[in-house]
Amino acid sequence: MAQASIHASAVVDPSAQLGSGVEVGAFTVIGADVEIGDGTRVGPHCSIHGPTRIGRDNRVHGHAAIGGDPQDKKYGGERVALEIGDGNVIREFVTINRGTGGGGGTTRIGDDNWLLAYTHVAHDCQVGSHCVFSNNSTLAGHVEIGDWVIMGGFAGVHQFCRIGAHAFIGMGALVNGDVPPYLLVASDDYGRPRGINSEGLKRRGFDGDRIAAIKRAYRAVYVADGSLADARQKLAGMASDSADVRDFLDFIERGERPLAR
Template sequence: MGDASVHASAVVDPSARIGSGVEIGAFTIVGADVEIGDGTRIGPHCSIHGPTRIGRDNHVHGHAAIGGDPQDKKYGGERVELVIGDRNVIREFVTINRGTGGGGGATRIGDDNWLLAYTHIAHDCQVGNHCVFSNNSTLAGHVEIGDWVIMSGFAGIHQFCRIGAHAFIGMGALVNGDVPPYLLVASEDYGRPRGINSEGLKRRGFDADRIAAIKRAYRAVYLAGGSLADARQRLAEIAAESGDVREFLDFIERGERPLAR
């Protein structure tokens, strides 16, 4: 374990690979087939079960449960894994499960994400980079989350749904359909799109022309009143001059679930 700092009360399996400068707090359990990258800090009373790979410079706070078996009745003990990238902040009582054999075999978390207290990420989810999951936000199994997504407190995403990059999911919203990139979803029974995440886009350097094109795309899908086929045709026209709208249209074309509308 090199120069890792491991509290005397922690239990670390001899097969675990612990990087340089890692800190492991009191009463934490690190199981077999776990890899923790350089500079990562693990707080007290955590449990990390393998196969799990955690990258560099992450900070896992107390009482987090990382790499547990998937909560899926079809899981039969097959080898499945959890892969977490670099520089993530994982707060108290966060739970992240490994994948399932039928769902691709892996749950993946990217880089530079903030997972705040009581967040749950279920089996086979794929989370991008620079996301913020506020307290008690929840992903069911097989959910895909793009980069720069913000989930507000108590928001929940139905299994197999996709949330596009730069989307904002409002407090308490329950989402049961795909949400294209850039959209803002508010709570009303089930979460419904209520515009685009313009404030978030401005903060990330999107200029007025880019935001205007995205607004036109939103209106074509959600306000024009025509069919989705009509909306796709209009999106294709706008996408000819906007890479952002091309991403919006590509997201819709790849979808297997209905859009949240």
């Protein structure tokens, strides 16, 4: 079993647990109550503060700041945590904060995500797997991101908003409402839905029938006349023939914030 490789200039707290084959670059600081899984590589000038758990085979590039205190004035030093899964790429100057006592206590990031340079993930966010956050994309506190979400450069999400699976948030879009699964959101004064993410769905193996059903669901909510209650009734009828529409409807029914419209 390969031991961890730690640069002579790095500072690693004696209580930190580093797995087999972990690499720690020059001038990096790893604090107390940090666990890093096998095969993860941490570049130079990074900081990782605990309580933080990082899984296997992640790649953390230079100057990333991971597991810092939440940027919340209500935070009073209580024990809160960050959990990161396996196979993520975390690029230069990314910042990921731990949770807050009043927000569930833990920020979570799944597996196989790409967080590109200057991405910020705030306290208590819950991020799924297989997402791409382009440069300078930003999540405020308590945001939930489903699997396979793509965020364009300089996109931002307001606190407590949810982004459903397979959504695409365009460059510079500012999201201040919930975005159901599969949608495409484009930049405006605030990000507004502009159809569904058809191209992304095709790349992930969705066939024509599935995409057509999702398009019908989108039109029921965003194009047809009538209230959101009317749209929910239409979706309920469609959902019996489409698991994707059921996911769309379930997302809407769980929401506490208004939809992005």
